[in-house]
Amino acid sequence: MELLQSTLQAIQPVNKEIMKQAREKVDALCKPPGSLGKLEQIAVQLAGITEKLELDVSNKAVISLAADHGVYEENVSNNPQIVTVMQSIGFAKGFTGVCAIARAAGAKVVSVDVGINADLPETSGVINKKVRYGTANMAKEPAMSREEAIRAIEVGIEVANDQVKQGVNVLATGEMGICNTTASSAVLAALFGYDPGEVTGMGAGVDSIQHKIDVIRRAIEINQPNPDDPIDVLAKVGGLELGGMAGVVLSAAANRIPVVIDGFISTVSALIAYQLEPKVKDYIIPSHMSEEPGAKIASELLGLEPMLNMNMRLGEGSGAALAFPILDAACSMMNTMTTLEESNQYMQQIMENQRS
Template identity: 35%
Template sequence: MPEFNIKALNSELRSALQAKIDQKTKPLGALGRLEDLALQIGLIQQSLTLTLVNPTVLVFAADHGLADAGVSAYPQSVTAQMVVNFLNGGAAINVFTSQHGLELFIVDAGVNADLPSHPQLISAKIAKSTRNCLTEPAMTPMQMLQAINTGANLVQQQHNRACNCIGFGEMGIGNTSSAALIMHKLTGIGLEQCAGLGTGLNQQQFNHKLSVLQQVSAQHLVNTPLDALSHVGGFEIAMMVGAFLRAAECRMVTIVDGFIASAALLVASRIKPEVLDYCIFSHVSDEQGHALLLREFNANALLQLNMRLGEGSGIAVCYPLIQSAVNFLTQMASFSDAGVAEKLT
């Protein structure tokens, strides 16, 4: 496991940031959560002048052997088909990142197909799918560490090109099952509360999914976060663990998507709790376990739109709010600048 030197946010600048927020031409607290965002971003960047440079979404795609057990409404082949759709610009994440000026890259973490080369595709395949964790650990410890390192290195590459705001999406048939198992193993919350409808299961299909997950859970003894990741995780989830950790080490503003990304963050936060200081939670997914998982982080997501798509879609939809928080702090006049009288004391 690589070392990640993540420091808790230095609060020495907090009073100066708060004073700058309060001196804008508005009543105290009138911009609500945007003021909280500006304060957090200022502490992350350790600056009174905030910037968002080269904001980027990395979508990690991989297949899961557990899909063979019928835990999804879609066949495993849809993972590769959706990656091609991403590369052709036809998915929701393409629409939203284009709309809001975010760069988008797709990472082949372990798709069970040979994918065409493309400028937006990063080839980082660990293997063509994890193994079926119903019968054996999903990945070897070596594969898990390779995936964590790869995710960290990909974020480092983005940081090296001056990107200071990043988010992580995912695509992988069966990965809500993997996320539910990780959540269950690391929090002790019952599987019936962690698991959800995923890609749109009916009640009979959900009952089958829950039965399979209970069988998987009974077969895997987990003592550490990395045990959970290697036994029941996915290559895309493992890469996101490394990505979250490196993003925090690089002091990047990190936007968290939905349930599967949050499961990866759960693993990362159990390794380095300070990682949460750098995270902005974009939305509450409609996937059942996500709201409970956000409580584990003591997090208050910005949006609740009943979305459960993945792909990083929540990141892209939320990004204009983050822009607004940065822009009001850097562009809005203060009372003295505008010649406006402050509140009487």
């Protein structure tokens, strides 16, 4: 609890004065004002986050947190739970979807066990930060205790802080956990009063969406999570990896670096962080619009518009990694484009040289 509290206290607003200077610089570049659209917005946001006009996001890391879910017992996924183990090790070894995209973007993937329902071999390369062996079945009892929920958030903070100490200057959130769309839909419904039918989709595959909806509805009815207390909601119907990703978002804001969020599950986790400290919103860069029906709702609640629509729903942090080159382009625009005034001076110099 102490780490969570100190992290929340460390989060400061983005620097509005630097953002004003960045906007003036962007508008003065050799182009029609606003013609580079969201790229300009990203550059201004990065300036406010880092308090610098010379932008750099060259040291990238996707933190993919993995955990299992007791609600698996309710047959809300067609996939065997062992997939969580397989993919987590795959993150560490570099052969999953997010790894392929991250490699192309020049980013590393950090694989973390925050609650896998198995012991991984020491040679797996996965960082062991296990809080417990998966959550309990939220359709019968709380997914975890309040203390465990806080610890899951602090795992995300610890891992992110460690990456920042190693020189990482932009983070992304990723996850792995069979049934974590079930937990994400439950958190979204419980936090904001939606009926589970409005925010629940197929996830990685389920025989009956209606059954999945009914399980989520039962979990909320049994546990009665308090919508005014995001930690209570996380503990009763959430997941350990959701808590971990919320912690990554909080750490990024406390360390004044941007954090790119992936799709539905990452956005719900970002909402948990936002409910704990609203100032984190200005440090978040949304990547893509997931195919999950709750994704659009979650993004609207966060007040952020994803920049990509690629019909993706893999998770893992794949969409966030795909967005990294857009941040690079925003930095290059800010750092290397000439202003209109500089361009005019350059052309005048050329004309003078020709006349002489």
